Amino acid sequence: MNAERPNGRGAADDVAELARRAGQLAGWATRTGFAIGRKLPGVETAERGVRQVERQLLTELRRRLDEVDDPYHAALTAASAMNRATVPREATVTLVPVRDNHAEPLRAAMAELLNHSIGFGRERAREYFYAIILRQLTPDEARILSALSDGSPYPAIDVVERTGLGGNGRVVLRNASTVGKAAGVSLPDQVPGYVTRLIGLGLIDLDEEVPSLETQYEILLTDETVREAEKHVRRAKFVRRTIHVSRLGAQFWQACDPSLG
Numbered sequence: 001m002n003a004e005r006p007n008g009r010g011a012a013d014d015v016a017e018l019a020r021r022a023g024q025l026a027g028w029a030t031r032t033g034f035a036i037g038r039k040l041p042g043v044e045t046a047e048r049g050v051r052q053v054e055r056q057l058l059t060e061l062r063r064r065l066d067e068v069d070d071p072y073h074a075a076l077t078a079a080s081a082m083n084r085a086t087v088p089r090e091a092t093v094t095l096v097p098v099r100d101n102h103a104e105p106l107r108a109a110m111a112e113l114l115n116h117s118i119g120f121g122r123e124r125a126r127e128y129f130y131a132i133i134l135r136q137l138t139p140d141e142a143r144i145l146s147a148l149s150d151g152s153p154y155p156a157i158d159v160v161e162r163t164g165l166g167g168n169g170r171v172v173l174r175n176a177s178t179v180g181k182a183a184g185v186s187l188p189d190q191v192p193g194y195v196t197r198l199i200g201l202g203l204i205d206l207d208e209e210v211p212s213l214e215t216q217y218e219i220l221l222t223d224e225t226v227r228e229a230e231k232h233v234r235r236a237k238f239v240r241r242t243i244h245v246s247r248l249g250a251q252f253w254q255a256c257d258p259s260l261g
Helices: 011-031 043-067 071-076 081-086 105-119 122-136 139-148 179-183 188-200 211-221 224-230 247-256
Strands: 154-162 168-177 204-208 236-245
Touching (some): 105 122, 122 247, 139 179, 139 236, 154 211, 168 188, 179 188, 188 204, 188 224, 211 236, 224 236
Antiparallel strands (some): 154 168, 154 236, 204 236
């Protein structure tokens, strides 16, 4: 699906360029300390402008990623040019037309994936896998992963309802963390959801409490999201954990880190 443009550039080249520009912008924002200097005159207006440009770049990057090696998109348009060139005809998965001489999109998409698995080498398969992960991330989640990329642990807290026997009841809030504030996310109240999604994607690991982070745990207990969750239980219990980048997360960041491009 990496069609050539008249100027010789393909969709993959455009994606790489957009990723580089988005990464440079995020890196510049971090270096200039937007999150620290928000009270300075004019900084708030400038930050809004940077955020807007960043969102535009990431939106366009996501659109381009959707066009590159997306099996569903490929199934609805044409067979992958790479498959035609590299996969032996006898090895490809073919479909029997089932409706008006057109294969069902979901079945065609699965056939496209199976055909990719034949033609991909190790590096191409890894690139495809990382592209699929990247496509699922929000800008705030990318910021959180960037903050975690140096391996530093951050505190995480679950707010649960304490039962009459001293055990844990229902969980009213999972994975609240100070990492969102450190990363300068746009939606601080969504940090528990961001962290939960990143754990689900395998990019973050959840571990036991780290006593050396006691001060950060105390700060986290004053977080507005944590305080609000506490109001929804009769007796709250705070389960302390830590989060840090996983092995997959570190490998993914190494492959996508715009500062290394």
